[in-house]
Amino acid sequence: MSDPHGQNPVFIPGPTNIPDALRAAMNVQTVDHRAPDFKDVLLPIFEDLKKVFKTSQGTVVTFPASGTGGWEAAVTNTLSPGDTVLVGRYGMFSHRWIDLCERHKLNVQVIDCEWGTGAPVEQFAEALAADTEHAIKAVLVTHNETATGVRSDIGAVRGAINGASHPAMLMVDCVSSLASMDFRMDEWGVDVAVSGSQKGFMLMTGMAILCISPKALAAMDTAQCPRCFFDFREMLKANATGSYPYTPALQIIKGLHASLGLLLGEGLENVYTRHHRIATGVRAAVSAWGLNLCAKTPDLYSDTVSAIYVPEGFDSNILTEHAFNAYGVSFGIGLGEMNGKAFRIGHLGSITDVMALSGIATIEMAMKDLDYPIELGQGVAAAQEHYRRTIKQTEHKAA
Numbered sequence: 001m002s003d004p005h006g007q008n009p010v011f012i013p014g015p016t017n018i019p020d021a022l023r024a025a026m027n028v029q030t031v032d033h034r035a036p037d038f039k040d041v042l043l044p045i046f047e048d049l050k051k052v053f054k055t056s057q058g059t060v061v062t063f064p065a066s067g068t069g070g071w072e073a074a075v076t077n078t079l080s081p082g083d084t085v086l087v088g089r090y091g092m093f094s095h096r097w098i099d100l101c102e103r104h105k106l107n108v109q110v111i112d113c114e115w116g117t118g119a120p121v122e123q124f125a126e127a128l129a130a131d132t133e134h135a136i137k138a139v140l141v142t143h144n145e146t147a148t149g150v151r152s153d154i155g156a157v158r159g160a161i162n163g164a165s166h167p168a169m170l171m172v173d174c175v176s177s178l179a180s181m182d183f184r185m186d187e188w189g190v191d192v193a194v195s196g197s198q199k200g201f202m203l204m205t206g207m208a209i210l211c212i213s214p215k216a217l218a219a220m221d222t223a224q225c226p227r228c229f230f231d232f233r234e235m236l237k238a239n240a241t242g243s244y245p246y247t248p249a250l251q252i253i254k255g256l257h258a259s260l261g262l263l264l265g266e267g268l269e270n271v272y273t274r275h276h277r278i279a280t281g282v283r284a285a286v287s288a289w290g291l292n293l294c295a296k297t298p299d300l301y302s303d304t305v306s307a308i309y310v311p312e313g314f315d316s317n318i319l320t321e322h323a324f325n326a327y328g329v330s331f332g333i334g335l336g337e338m339n340g341k342a343f344r345i346g347h348l349g350s351i352t353d354v355m356a357l358s359g360i361a362t363i364e365m366a367m368k369d370l371d372y373p374i375e376l377g378q379g380v381a382a383a384q385e386h387y388r389r390t391i392k393q394t395e396h397k398a399a
């Protein structure tokens with residue numbers, strides 16, 4: 001066995017590595033979620049989550065579910081069958097959200113974009129301007145497309161909606177960006193933001209985390225999509241008294257409390273700076289190898305995941321399998337149309353420069369083993385140089 005003690009980090013873009021402090025926080029005995037003190041556990045989490053969403057007006061809602069459940073909650077609570085939603089498809093996750101909308105009988109107006117690009121702001125603007133009847137009820141955007149390592153400009157999408165004086169809601173999937181990259185619910189006019197516990201929050205999978213604007217809350221009263229488990233109304237009614245309409249995921253709630261302590265203790269801006277610095281080091285390695293990112297231009301580069309094309313004639317699945325079998329380290333495979341053509345390095349959550357260097361060194365060995373046209377040390381040295389040069393910038397405020 002190449003990793004007999006299970007200490008190697010994963011370099012998949014979620015679920016992410018769980019810090020020991022958070023694993024310990026989740027290792028708790030059952031307590032009664034109907035006991036009088038449960039609200040003392042639950043309610044502070046909502047307040048801290050609002051800081052992470054950067055909202056004062058929004059309402060936070062959590063469900064025992066993965067991120068996909070969060071999508072379903074967002075759509076079914078605010079829309080009715082037959083409603084039109086406008087969506088760009090530029091990767092596996094935006095594609096899957098579209099599929100979910102179609103299965104809920106929404107009329108999905110899809111703008112197909114080349115993978116490696118982001119939310120098509122100009123085409124959104126055109127579609128919204130053409131929609132003089134205001135049939136479009138919502139614009140759906142994946143903030144960070146985890147399949148391609150592309151970050152979209154949510155503020156610009158809001159600008160396109162406002163520029164067309166269009167009343168459509170703005171729904172954003174921030175599952176692989178929230179708590180790792182800057183997110184501004186209020187400033188960007190986001191109506192529903194969808195995230196989850198297992199990426200930036202560094203926890204086990206199992207909690208969908210949403211934030212809802214007053215406008216989206218109002219839409220809940222007229223939305224006709226069938227819903228039960230994900231009904232905001234029952235959840236909000238219970239949350240108001242610090243309880244849950246059904247059994248909450250207690251251990252994740254405990255973990256989330258601890259996670260928010262780590263994130264807010266480090267300072268959100270420091271968290272973003274750390275992710276940017278580490279991502280830039282990974283990108284320096286990619287460039288030193290002479291490989292290309294899937295993301296087309298630097299303004300689209302994600303600070304949480306890099307999708308990297310393998311050279312012509314190589315199979316990225318063989319590379320990720322070899323890295324796992326030989327060295328006991330997982331990297332993200334290429335998803336959808338990138339399968340076999342690209343691998344992904346996840347660099348989000350509980351990640352340091354030291355951890356990133358181990359991942360870069362490992363995939364470099366794996367590439368060398370498979371006769372990729374690279375030299376050992378190329379990527380590592382480029383990343384080392386970046387990390388050495390930038391160490392001072394990320395000293396924590398508290399230090």
Ligand SMILES: *Cc1c(COP(=O)(O)O)cnc(C)c1O
Nearest residue numbers: 066067068093144146175176196
């Ligand atoms: C991980 C992820 C999701 C959620 O996926 P689940 O497996 O359901 O948690 C949704 N969107 C994006 C962009 C993601 O990275």
